[in-house]
Amino acid sequence: MAQALVPQLEAVFRISDNLLKEGKLMIDQPTALILGAGASMDFAYPSGSELTEQVVQITNDPRSNAYRCLLELEFNETQISEFANALRMSGRLSVDAFLEHRPEYIEIGKVAMTLALVRLEYIYNLFGSTDNWYVYLFNRMEAPFSEFANNKISFVTFNYDRTLEVYLFTALKNAYGKSDQEVASVISKIPIIHVHGKLGGLPWETPNGRKYENTDDPKLISSSAQGIKIISESSKIDESFGEARKVINNCERIIFLGFGYHRSNLDRLNIDKSSGHRFYGSCYGFTRIECSKIESYFRPANMNFGNTGWKVRKFLREYISL
Structure with a gap:
């Protein structure tokens, strides 16, 4: 694996050398990055609606x-079939939104999402190109190295995947x-902070952490699924969002x-919009009316949106001075 990553890491170092020459070092303004599903799509992960489709697909394929x-x-065939049909015909855009009001399906839903996401855990998807926002x-x-943790940056992610931790760990190492x-x-x-939990701890985080790799081992899938938090599991969710609010404030x-x-996600974050925070947001694929509605939510603060044609990396490069 190390040899396969050499060209990509050399490209990372070239970018770093250019930034050194420009004198742009570290992130010195206290900054919180709040990540949604679109932030992981550079790495072959699905959007919320795509994950729903994938879960329906795998629960309808006995082979x-x-x-x-x-x-x-x-989980017996009847349970699997009933879950798949209910999810497919629920009209919900995400599996977790569906599970919020169908608690009887929480356990199978967690496992099905884990199966759909863990199969995407390939380190090469994180380092296969320098054209992604993690680079x-x-x-x-x-x-x-001794000062890297002094970067004034925090992450609040709504995603279950572990790409951010794995990328930072691998690149730093x-x-x-x-x-x-x-x-x-x-x-x-x-x-x-993973406000909705994540697909288990990594080997350097917990003694029994799971490697970042594709698996369909039932024991590993089951333990990873336990790391997912559904909104109806209020005590776990409240604690996570409380931590997120402290970081954001x-x-x-x-x-x-x-x-x-x-x-609902914005309300749970409960950000103080009159505290002087500066708000920025990517809005790839949004319409003008949709952006206007979101802007009104953030008043009296201003939400500064980028171009609706910019994906995450383009948005950061064109609009944000990190």
Whole structure:
């Protein structure tokens, strides 16, 4: 794997050298990045609606490894079929929105989402191209290894995937030639809050952490699914959103990336819009009317949107001075 990553990492270092020459080092303004599903699409992950389609697909295919995994985890064919049909005909745009009002399907829903997402865990998707926003961000965080954690940046993500942690860990390890323990210590100092949970801990985070790789092992899938939090599980969700609010309140800039701006998610963040925060947001694929509605939500603060044709990396490069 190391040899396969060399060309991509060399490209990362070239970008870093250019930034050094320009004198642009570290992120010095307290900044919170709030990530939605669109922020992970550079790495072959689905949008919320696409994940719904994928879950319906795997729960309707008895020949698939995913379906067999569900059976091994003691979900019977009737349960699987009823869940798949209810989700498909629910009109919901995301699986978690569906599960919020159908608690009887929470367990199978978590496992089905885990099966759909874990099969996308390929390290090469994170480093296969320099044309993604993680590369850009990592090089804006350029600093001596001992100072990397001093970047004034925090992450609040609504995504279950672990791409951000894996990218930072892998890039830091290869860029500086440090041990797993040294790199893990640095990353632990950078706030990364998964408000809806994530697909299990990583090996450098927890003693029994799961590697970032595709698997359909029932035991690993089951344990990873337990890391997902559904809105109806109020105590777990309230704690996560409480942590997110503390992080956000300590930041000057709040930047939404790949975010859907659903009213319920914004309400749960409960951001103080009169506190002087500066708000920015990507809005790829949104209409003018949709942007206008979101802008009205943030008043009296101003929500500064980028171009509706800009994906995350383009938005950051063109509109945000990190």
